[in-house]
Amino acid sequence: MENLLFHEIHQKSRLAVKEANEVLKEFELYSAQWSILFCLKQFGPMTQKEIWQYLNVEAPTVTRTLAKLEESGWAGRKEGPDKRQRIACLTPKAEAKVTEIEQRITGLEDGMLADLTKEEQEQLKGLLKKIKSPARTEKDVQNG
C-alpha cells in the first residue's frame, strides 16, 4: 500500500465513512446499515444475494448487517419462494425516515465534494472505475 494513490483512496474512504457516521448517529444508524437501507429504498424488497451483489461485499457482511437492522426495527426478512432465500424489506418506521436521512447524507456528500465541479466528479468516477483487479487480463474483461 505504498503507492500514494492507494493511500489517498484508503484515506478518503475512511473519511467518508466517518463523516457519514457522524450524521447517522442522530438516527442511531451506521454507514454500512444505511447502505442497505438505501438499497432497499431504491429497489424495493430483495434477496440478500441481490444486496451483496449490488454492494459488492461478501454474503456474511449482509447477514450481519441485516440482523442488526432487524433488531433495531429498520428492516424485516421474510422467506422467499425458494426457501433458502430470505427477502429483506424496509419496515414502516424505515419507510418514514429514509427520505429524510437521504437528504442529510446527500447534503454531507455535496459538502465533501464542494471543491470539485460536476465535471470533475464525473472525471473522478471514471478514473476510479479504471482501477481493476490485476489478475483480470484483457480476455477476462471480454468474457465479463
Add this chain to the structure above:
Amino acid sequence: MENLLFHEIHQKSRLAVKEANEVLKEFELYSAQWSILFCLKQFGPMTQKEIWQYLNVEAPTVTRTLAKLEESGWAGRKEGPDKRQRIACLTPKAEAKVTEIEQRITGLEDGMLADLTKEEQEQLKGLLKKIKSPARTEKDVQNG
C-alpha cells in the same frame, strides 16, 4: 453513502486491501502491517505518534498493529528520551525483506493501475485530494 462516487471509492479501497493481502500472505503480513513497515523503511525509527500522523489513523490502531509486528519479529520498540514515547524500528529480519516486498507490492499496484496513464494517475490523485471534510455550520460547531 449513496453517492456513486463514494460507493466507488469505498469499493476500490477494499479491492486494493484485498489484493495487497493476497500478495502479503506469502510473507505472513497484512496490509495494515505493511503500511507501517513501509513507513519505517522510508523514514527510519519514529515514534508511534509520527506513524499515526503520517498514516492518518488513530493512535490505538498503531499500538495494535505494532504489537503484532513486534510479536512476529518485524518491528521493535524502544523507549525514547521522553519516557511516554515508544520509538518503533525495523528488525534485521524486516530490513532484509522489506525491499523485496516493496517490489512485489509496486508490481501489484502497477497492474491495478494498468488502464490509467501516468497523467491519469496524477489527475486521479489530484481530484481525490480535493475531497474534504465538509464545512461545519455554526450550529454544528455549537453542538460539538
Add this chain to the structure above:
DNA sequence: CCCATATACTTACTTAGGTAAGTAATTTTT
C-alpha cells in the same frame, strides 16, 4: 515546589468486512 493540564500511549468495546467451514434447500447427474 506542587498542582493542574496536556501529551503519548494503552485498553476495552464497537462497527466493518474478509475467509473458511457448516447447514439446509434446490438442481443436476446418473
Add this chain to the structure above:
DNA sequence: AAAAATTACTTACCTAAGTAAGTATATGGG
C-alpha cells in the same frame, strides 16, 4: 428416484479501525 453437486445463507474467527476512558510521563502556572 437416489446420489452428487450447487446455491443461499449462517456461524465462527480474523484483521482493520474508530471512540471513550484509563495510565504514566511532561510541562507550565501559582
